[in-house]
Amino acid sequence: xxxxxxxxxxxxxxxxxxxxxxxxxxxxxxxxxxxxxxxxxxxxxxxxxxxxxxxxxxxxxxxxxxxxxxxxxxxxxxxxxxxxxxxxxxxxxxxxxxxxxxxxxxxxxxxxxxxxxxxxxxxxxxxxxxxxxxxxxxxx
Amino acid sequence: xxxxxxxxxxxxxxxxxxxxxxxxxxxxxxxxxxxxxxxxxxxxxxxxxxxxxxxxxxxxxxxxxxxxxxxxxxxxxxxxxxxxxxxxxxxxxxxxxxxxxxxxxxxxxxxxxxxxxxxxxxxxxxxxxxxxxx
Numbered sequence: 001x002x003x004x005x006x007x008x009x010x011x012x013x014x015x016x017x018x019x020x021x022x023x024x025x026x027x028x029x030x031x032x033x034x035x036x037x038x039x040x041x042x043x044x045x046x047x048x049x050x051x052x053x054x055x056x057x058x059x060x061x062x063x064x065x066x067x068x069x070x071x072x073x074x075x076x077x078x079x080x081x082x083x084x085x086x087x088x089x090x091x092x093x094x095x096x097x098x099x100x101x102x103x104x105x106x107x108x109x110x111x112x113x114x115x116x117x118x119x120x121x122x123x124x125x126x127x128x129x130x131x132x133x134x135x136x137x138x139x140x
Numbered sequence: 141x142x143x144x145x146x147x148x149x150x151x152x153x154x155x156x157x158x159x160x161x162x163x164x165x166x167x168x169x170x171x172x173x174x175x176x177x178x179x180x181x182x183x184x185x186x187x188x189x190x191x192x193x194x195x196x197x198x199x200x201x202x203x204x205x206x207x208x209x210x211x212x213x214x215x216x217x218x219x220x221x222x223x224x225x226x227x228x229x230x231x232x233x234x235x236x237x238x239x240x241x242x243x244x245x246x247x248x249x250x251x252x253x254x255x256x257x258x259x260x261x262x263x264x265x266x267x268x269x270x271x272x273x274x
Contacts, residue, residue, distance in 0.1 A: 003160065006167045013171030020174070049175040051168075062161075063168025066175055115173055118237065122167050125248050129163075132255050137262035 012065030013119035
């Protein structure tokens with residue numbers, strides 16, 4: 001029960017959104033990485049969020065932070081393209097492109113950056129209130 | 141007559157406490173705006189204040205160690221799920237970020253107001269102690 005908790009929660013939020021931004025960046029950067037086999041091709045990555053329930057603190061009066069459970073690879077099928085002239089083509093003339101949907105990734109990126117901003121603002125407000133608390137009773 | 145700082149500041153101190161808890165809960169809502177399955181929660185300020193006051197007033201003396209303690213933590217603050225206008229976004233999350241941000245701002249300002257009241261109490265107290273000098 002203190003303002004530090006609010007700071008911590010905002011920090012978990014920032015961390016989670018940061019992971020999301022990271023995976024999005026890597027997805028977008030690799031959107032055109034062509035390869036010659038199914039296994040070697042880059043697959044889109046997405047973080048899995050979960051509410052971090054603090055079981056140690058049994059009392060119900062607290063907010064909940066975010067936990068990044070992990071990063072999973074997308075199970076969507078890859079884009080297989082017949083392109084025999086391509087230097088990376090396999091013996092049958094196919095190249096494999098990642099299953100990254102650029103439009104989805106852009107939307108994800110905007111959402112992540114907005115949420116990040118929100119958490120930063122929460123931390124900022126908390127900081128200001130904190131300094132007010134520390135000033136209590138100091139004036140004459 | 142004993143000077144009771146507690147009696148002087150009790151109300152605003154309790155208000156600050158509840159504001160603090162509420163701030164935490166709303167920060168949690170905002171942090172979980174993208175968590176699948178998360179439901180927005182909130183503290184009912186009035187009820188929390190009432191239970192805080194109730195806990196404070198029960199100054200019972202324990203004459204036997206088997207007696208249950210009636211401390212201020214006897215009544216835990218209830219966290220409720222918030223009724224939102226947006227039932228579901230498809231992944232079970234019903235946090236309305238705009239609303240939560242407004243609530244956070246509102247709560248923060250009221251927090252500061254309570255702090256200011258508290259500060260005023262301290263100032264008055266100080267003035268009384270020093271007799272108005274310096």
